[in-house]
Amino acid sequence: xxxxxxxxxxxxxxxxxxxxxxxxxxxxxxxxxxxxxxxxxxxxxxxxxxxxxxxxxxxxxxxxxxxxxxxxxxxxxxxxxxxxxxxxxxxxxxxxxxxxxxxxxxxxxxxxxxxxxxxxxxxxxxxxxxxxxxxxxxxxxxxxxxxxxxxxxxxxxxxxxxxxxxxxxxxxxxxxxxxxxxxxxxxxxxxxxxxxxxxxxxxxxxxxxxxxxxxxxxxxxxxxxxxxxxxxxxxxxxxxxxxxxxxxxxxxxxxxxxxxxxxxxxxxxxxxxxxxxxxxxxxxxxxxxxxxxxxxxxxxxxxxxxxxxxxxxxxxxxxxxxxxxxxxxxxxxxxxxxxxxxxxxxxxxxxxxxxxxxxxxxxxxxxxxxxxxxxxxxxxxxxxxxxxxxxxxxxxxxxxxxxxxxxxxxxxxxxxxxxxxxxxxxxxxxxxxxxxxxxxxxxxxxxxxxxxxxxxxxxxxxxxxxxxxxxxxxxxxxxxxxxxxxxxxxxxxxxxxxxxxxxxxxxxxxxxxxxxx
Amino acid sequence: xxxxxxxxxxxxxxxxxxxxxxxxxxxxxxxxxxxxxxxxxxxxxxxxxxxxxxxxxxxxxxxxxxxxxxxxxxxxxxxxxxxxxxxxxxxxxxxxxxxxxxxxxxxxxxxxxxxxxxx
Numbered sequence: 001x002x003x004x005x006x007x008x009x010x011x012x013x014x015x016x017x018x019x020x021x022x023x024x025x026x027x028x029x030x031x032x033x034x035x036x037x038x039x040x041x042x043x044x045x046x047x048x049x050x051x052x053x054x055x056x057x058x059x060x061x062x063x064x065x066x067x068x069x070x071x072x073x074x075x076x077x078x079x080x081x082x083x084x085x086x087x088x089x090x091x092x093x094x095x096x097x098x099x100x101x102x103x104x105x106x107x108x109x110x111x112x113x114x115x116x117x118x119x120x121x122x123x124x125x126x127x128x129x130x131x132x133x134x135x136x137x138x139x140x141x142x143x144x145x146x147x148x149x150x151x152x153x154x155x156x157x158x159x160x161x162x163x164x165x166x167x168x169x170x171x172x173x174x175x176x177x178x179x180x181x182x183x184x185x186x187x188x189x190x191x192x193x194x195x196x197x198x199x200x201x202x203x204x205x206x207x208x209x210x211x212x213x214x215x216x217x218x219x220x221x222x223x224x225x226x227x228x229x230x231x232x233x234x235x236x237x238x239x240x241x242x243x244x245x246x247x248x249x250x251x252x253x254x255x256x257x258x259x260x261x262x263x264x265x266x267x268x269x270x271x272x273x274x275x276x277x278x279x280x281x282x283x284x285x286x287x288x289x290x291x292x293x294x295x296x297x298x299x300x301x302x303x304x305x306x307x308x309x310x311x312x313x314x315x316x317x318x319x320x321x322x323x324x325x326x327x328x329x330x331x332x333x334x335x336x337x338x339x340x341x342x343x344x345x346x347x348x349x350x351x352x353x354x355x356x357x358x359x360x361x362x363x364x365x366x367x368x369x370x371x372x373x374x375x376x377x378x379x380x381x382x383x384x385x386x387x388x389x390x391x392x393x394x395x396x397x398x399x400x401x402x403x404x405x406x407x408x409x410x411x412x413x414x415x416x417x418x419x420x421x422x423x424x425x426x427x428x429x430x431x432x433x434x435x436x437x438x439x440x441x442x443x444x445x446x447x448x449x450x451x452x453x454x455x456x457x458x459x460x461x462x463x464x465x466x467x468x469x470x471x472x473x474x475x476x477x478x479x480x481x482x483x484x485x486x487x488x489x490x491x492x493x494x495x496x497x498x499x500x501x502x503x504x505x506x507x508x509x510x511x512x513x514x515x516x517x
Numbered sequence: 518x519x520x521x522x523x524x525x526x527x528x529x530x531x532x533x534x535x536x537x538x539x540x541x542x543x544x545x546x547x548x549x550x551x552x553x554x555x556x557x558x559x560x561x562x563x564x565x566x567x568x569x570x571x572x573x574x575x576x577x578x579x580x581x582x583x584x585x586x587x588x589x590x591x592x593x594x595x596x597x598x599x600x601x602x603x604x605x606x607x608x609x610x611x612x613x614x615x616x617x618x619x620x621x622x623x624x625x626x627x628x629x630x631x632x633x634x635x636x
Contacts, residue, residue: 041521041522041523042521043521188521336554339551339552339554340554343553343554344554373634374551374634375634375636376634377630377631377632377634377636378551378552378630378631378634378636380631381552381636392552392581394553394554396557396559396577396578397557397558398554398556398557398558399544399546399555399556399558399620400558407554408555408556409554409555411551416635417551417635418548418549419546419551419555419556421546421556421599421620421622423620427530428530428533429530429532429534429617429618430616430617430618430619431618432544432618432620445519445520446520447519447520447526448520448526450528450530450531451528451530451531452531453531454531454532456558457531457532457542457558458531460537460540460542460558460560461536461537461538
């Protein structure tokens, strides 16, 4: 009789150990510093990589299995959405501009995050963080792909999304998110992990991802909502990784604390400045609002973030100083941002508009300390002028902040009537900033930021026209040439929502879908 | 502080004056008029007469605002890098001491924007 020998099966923990740390080995004929050349120069000291606590026990084979299940579900929902002409079920065609902002401003960042985590993971000598970075890197490219697939349905019908990646690398306001991520991936691996892994994915993610996904849900955009849910479990993993990174670095050596604090200060501010786009999306671009920017900031940063920084106090980390200024700006941020896009609505890949009476009432109610006093008169004037056929389009290029690359639209902390100007002399030139915090970031690493590709300056240098353009010919129209360089069509992709092709088409198609005409 | 880097890290600034085809950048902001969301950036030849900016450039830039026609140019207060400053309209930008990437602002006393909202 044959003996049945039980097949030896590894427990979850052992299996995890074998499939991650067990894959690591000590090199014998190459020096560690040659294999990991970027690990020391940032000044972070790691004494024992084995102290890294893996925040989630996931092996690569399980990763593929889970992700493929999620993809199957996602794509079946997307198919159903496309086949039922789901795009006609959104609340209002103005909503589509949120999608345009997302695909051109945020999705390309997912792709850069993929590259960033692949790079950081390669540089870490510890197998724990290396595997975690590998998985996050794969998540990020998957997010970029699923977002492109989800949004491609809208691209068949509406304008402004057709060349989102080309736009991301060129369009003036898209240099804000682009330069943010470029700054992060050109830092060392530890700063990258603090900037994106912790500050962005942990501290600020609820202010980026949640507003877009819940905005989609509130406005009938099942495509975007579904990819959001499909990414949710990944995001939870990313948050856990971000927190583990911080705790691990801080516990390894007390000398790491001031370096990490400086990075947290920098990246909280850099991230917050990028969130300016989200603030205006929440308060102006969603026909059906979810919550105001101010409410979101209070819940997700002041309350949740406050608790986080209390928890980190035991490692010697404190709340970033910029939080005080952000609190002063929360009554103004979204209004100043939307005013900016209304100004420059001729140079964007989405439409802008003035809020209607009901929306103004909502803004007054959500912003009792600021809206009626500072912004309503401006909006009413613009609305009156537009009704007279004199819609305001600002055609002169603005002055930009050298660090965040946003035009100098922000007001002095505590005085919403005065633009905040800051400047620094460095070597031969002057550099200008929107705030003390952007100025400080520059002063810490001026060699890095003097290289900034500032869209306005690049246009004036003649670098943003299609090849073969001669800007010296009589009657040269720089805006028209710049739009061509952006691959945007004047009168179609830009200008006011009122009278746009999107507005007309949505109305006509929606009519066909709901009436017998 | 200097940037942390694995080797020497020095690069030419992206916006030095030699890259602007004979022009220099000048930034101009109009205080108390936030209808224009930000100060403006201009490439001007250093030999340009300052008065030509007031007469030839600013009307096209700020003229949309009803306050612009009300400006009494003899009373305008100028700031350069935030400090009081007096330009000579007959002189050139260079003769007025304006260098590449200088920022100037004009204050127009009595004019406080749409319905006094500083817009």
